[in-house]
Amino acid sequence: MGSLFRSAEMTLCQLFLQSEAAYACVSELGELGLVQFRDLNPDVNAFQRKFVNEVRRCDEMERKLRYLEKEIKKDGIPMLDTGENPEAPQPREMIDLEATFEKLENELREVNQNAEALKRNFLELTELKQILRKTQVFFDEHEGGNPTESMTRALISDDNIARQGGLGPVQLGFPEKPSELEDYLPCFVAGVILRERIPAFERMLWRACRGNVFLRQAEIETPLEDPSTGDQVFKSVFIIFFQGDQLKTRVKKICEGFRATLYPCPEAPADRREMAMGVMTRIEDLNTVLGQTQDHRHRVLVAAAKNIKNWFVKVRKIKAIYHTLNLFNLDVTQKCLIAECWVPVLDLENIQLALRRGTERSGSSVPPILNKMETCEDPPTYNHTNKFTTAFQALIDSYGIASYREMNPAPYTIITFPFLFAVMFGDCGHGLLMALFAGWMVLKEKPLAAKKSDNEIWNIFFGGRYIILLMGVFSIYTGLIYNDMFSKSLNIFGSQWRVNNVTEEQAINMLDTHMLDPATKDFLGYPYVIGMDPVWQLAKNKIIFQNAYKMKISIILGVFHMLFGVALSLCNHRYFKNKVNIFCEFIPQVIFLTFLFLYMVSLMFMKWIMFFATLDLPGDEDGDFRRGPQCAPSILITFINMVLFKESKIVEGCDETMYPGQMFVQKFLVITALLCVPWMLLAKPIYIMRTRSQKAVHTQMQQATENGDAEQALANNTQAAAPHGATGGHDDNEEMSEIFIHQGIHTIEYVLGSVSHTASYLRLWALSLAHAQLSEVLWNMVLSKGLIIDDWRGGIVLYVIFSFWACLTVSILVLMEGLSAFLHTLRLHWVEFQSKFYSGLGHAFQPFSFELILDTASQGDAE
Incomplete structure (x- = not known):
């Protein structure tokens, strides 16, 4: 809990790992989650690092797992999550994992391709069945004659002319010479098209063929499954009658443009019945094969769903380890990896134990080396927390x-x-x-x-x-x-x-x-x-009473809260041994806040103690009256008059002040508080300026003693900087003008902010x-x-x-x-x-932690 009040003490360490033990050691450090590695190869491209091939292999395995996960979710199969946290596999186990994922992916893709082909065949047979059924209804309407002759009569019937007369002149009819009749015998094509394309399809046929076609269409009641996407689509059966090969070519091109599927449809009823029976037999066989295919696919996915969570954890851990190893440097012998890392000082022993466990797991005989390093960089901030904090x-x-x-x-x-x-x-x-x-x-x-x-x-x-x-x-x-x-x-x-x-x-x-x-x-x-007394709930002056009560409570809590914050700044100054800020900032800040606002709070408590609402107090009459509500002063008015050096209006028969010498004390407090403003504004910059001058004199005197020229040293006594730590947190090379401006901003912010x-x-x-x-x-x-x-x-x-x-x-x-x-x-x-x-x-301290990496990955998957 000590690091909760102040961030944990950090140190920069250099880590030497044998190449064969580096993977296991980094794995143990990832489970521990207390080490932040630095990138020692900032100028090296990500594709030129040592373990880039391993990272790519992990990316490929993760892609295959995402494919499996998508197929599992598609079938609604629950994925088993036991809450286990498996350790990172050894590098040699990657080959087995890759082989397992490759086998599952290939098997699943093959099953999906076969299922898609079977579904497409099933869709075609279903559409052909619907065509044979729907067209049979139309042919039955002309029962008793040859279908071709019936269609010929239908093409030139008055009903057809009346139906299509609104779109243009009808040009269908028999030729004058009977020898040319065979060229004008009507042909027909049948197919299936998406239901929403029917209106545009019909208009295009009419305009392209100039009215020389006869179209009949009927909706398929049940939706059909698209084998490519798995979506349910609604389609319609159509049959088109026309004359001549020229129109036949034109009609087929229009059907192709609207992505309509054409199917053979015999003219003879016996042929249609025979084809329908064959289609039904094939559909039954396809249903059997499709069921077996789906069962096999389901068994493969159920087996994968039991382990896919653990597989994700393993692959992501392997990838994180190799990504971290890419941050390391190789020594000249190519047998040792060198790393630099930030670690908490209190956890050095745990880190050493983790490195020792990693070395034992790898079977290496050379122990890792962890050395502390001296650095001028600012360490990261790390606060130990738990689920509550x-x-x-x-x-x-x-x-x-x-x-x-x-x-x-x-x-x-x-x-x-x-x-x-x-x-x-x-x-x-x-x-x-x-x-x-x-x-x-x-x-x-x-x-x-x-x-x-x-x-x-x-x-x-x-x-x-x-x-x-x-x-x-x-x-x-x-x-x-x-x-x-x-x-x-x-x-x-x-x-x-x-x-x-x-x-x-x-x-x-x-x-x-x-x-x-x-x-x-x-x-x-x-x-x-x-x-509060419950009777205030029924009082007319409830709001007036609560206003005064809650407003005073707010001011009291606020002043003590701010004073506590100023007191905590003293802890910072003392820890960093910054005496300049203690005398030039903390003390005047406390005086300013205490002499003005804490004094106002004290007046509130004095008013509550000294004055009473009742008049039946022990003592003489004058005392009772002076302690009554008539003589109770307004704290706000008193504070304003105190700052403006004005005397408050006195009620006849009441005391002039709340206590003897109040006016003198208030003037002293205000004047002292005002003197704290130039104190905060000028004391620290002047101290820094004098310290730098003394340092310059001391430096020049040393140079003069060595060179025998003391007078020259005194002449150049303003060119050196103050020692580090004596300038109250300012850099030795910082201009004095910037220090004055910074201190002025800080002073104005505190005074007006108070x-x-x-x-x-x-x-x-x-x-x-x-x-x-x-x-x-x-x-x-x-x-x-x-x-x-x-x-x-x-x-x-x-x-x-x-x-x-x-x-x-x-x-x-x-x-x-x-x-x-x-x-x-x-x-x-x-x-x-x-x-x-x-x-x-x-x-912030950003340690290499498997827990954080897996949490981030799971959140990304959820999104």
Whole structure:
């Protein structure tokens, strides 16, 4: 847990691995997930690295597995996921895996090709069966004569002329010379076409053949399966009659253009019946063969589905290992691989054990060598987290990765974040709903995590389940403080008010509300045990009282929250041994914030302690009056007058100040706070400038002593830089003008930010009041309507209205208001709190971890 408060200490190491042991060692480090390797070949092309062929082999195996996975999903076969995490196979096992995948792919492709050919043949036979059936109906309409003669009569019949007369002149007919009759005997073609192409097909036939065709079509009722895509398509049977070979060629070209399939259709009924019987026999045989093919395909896919998850894990691990080995360098002997990596100092022993296990697995006799290296680079930031702290750390990292060894806000955010959220979301009922939902996710954590849903919104909720749980629990607590549950108060301990001027009927029916004044005899003089007295729910001045109460609470919480952030900056300065920032930044910042805003908070507490609403206090009359509400000063007006050096207006008979010497103390505090501004602005740059001058003098004196020219050294005493670490985090080569500008920006940001950030915490008051009012409006305008009807109909109405009220409560008050409060709380931490001590300029530790690689790959597959 130590690295949770501050990032783990990192070191750069050099790793020497024997070539035969490198694969096994990297595999063990990948299982451990605590090493971040550096690329030692940045100028080498990815296709020119040593293990590029192995990576390509892994890509090919992954392609084959994706093909198998697609076919398995296509058939709806469940893939067995035992949750096992198999180790990375040895390099020699790659050949067996490749052979297995090659065999499965070839077998599956062969089965698919055969099945597609069989389905295409089955489709053709089915279409031919439909043609023989549909055309038989048309031929039966002309029973009693030769089909050709019947078609001839049909082509020149009045009905046909009437049907096609609207499209153009009909030119069909017999020639004048009987010897030419054979050339004009009608021919016909039959086929199948997609149903949606029929209108365009018919128009094209009519225009291209100039009306010299006769088309009949009938829809096929059942959809047919396309063997190429597997989609269900609707088709229609057509038969076209025409005269002459010229039209025959033209008609066939049009059918080809519309991708219509033509089939032979005999003229004689006996031939058609014989063909139909043969088609039915072939269809039955094809059904048998297709069933056997599908059974074989199903058995192959079921066998693959049992192992495909483990195969994916193995292949991805092998690929990750070889990709990592490509980052290494080969020594001159070509027998040793050299790597550089960032590792946590506390985990060096675990890394050594992992390397030892890898060496033993490979059978190598030469142990690996791990040496620490000195470097001037900034190490990556690594914070140890668990399933509880991961979500809070993610909130901080979303703002910026902490600089190396910088104070980590995450452990403090675990408490402050849900608490500030609850201040804005204070409602026992809504907090209970939130806590129950989060508690269910926590209790069902393992089965829910195993489902690996690809719903992004659900993944966000599930990832932040512990944040939601704490927000709900804290909201229940603040709801008890506000005594607010679905806009109603709980009278657990009995009210301390007795409203004497209310009749019994008014009290029962709540026909009226009343102003509550603690100075009257209605108040018993003892506070409610915890939180607000429930009688405030019926008071006319409820909003006025809650406004003052919640606004002061917001300012108090905000000032202490900001002071805590400034105090954490001291931990950073002390850890980095930066005394300049302690004396030139931290001390004036604390003085400025304390002398102005913490003093204002102290005035609030003094006002609560010194002044009372009741007038019946022990002592003389003058004392009672001076401690009464008439003499209680306004803290806001007092603070404004304090900054402007003005005296407050005095009420006759009241004390001029809250305590003796108040005006002198306030002037002293304001003047001291104002003096802190130039202190923050100039002290650090001047100190750096003087330090650099002294360093320059010292350097020149040394050179003069060596060269015998001390006067020349004194003349050039401004040309050297200050020693590293004495400049408060600034580079020795940085221009002084830039240091002055940077310090000026930092000072202005802090001074103006202290004012704006204090006012920003008023959002705690505003959102809390808005949430309470929305809840009350929803109760009065929706749920109370269901309580009007008294008889049995009232139960039905209440059931319907309660359902509507519950939906609005969850969707608006819990989800939308909860999201709004969450975002405001996030802003308070990112801007108002973290800006006091957190720079967030680091880069994250990205270890070589199989767990992270597999999670990323699974998310990519889900998308």
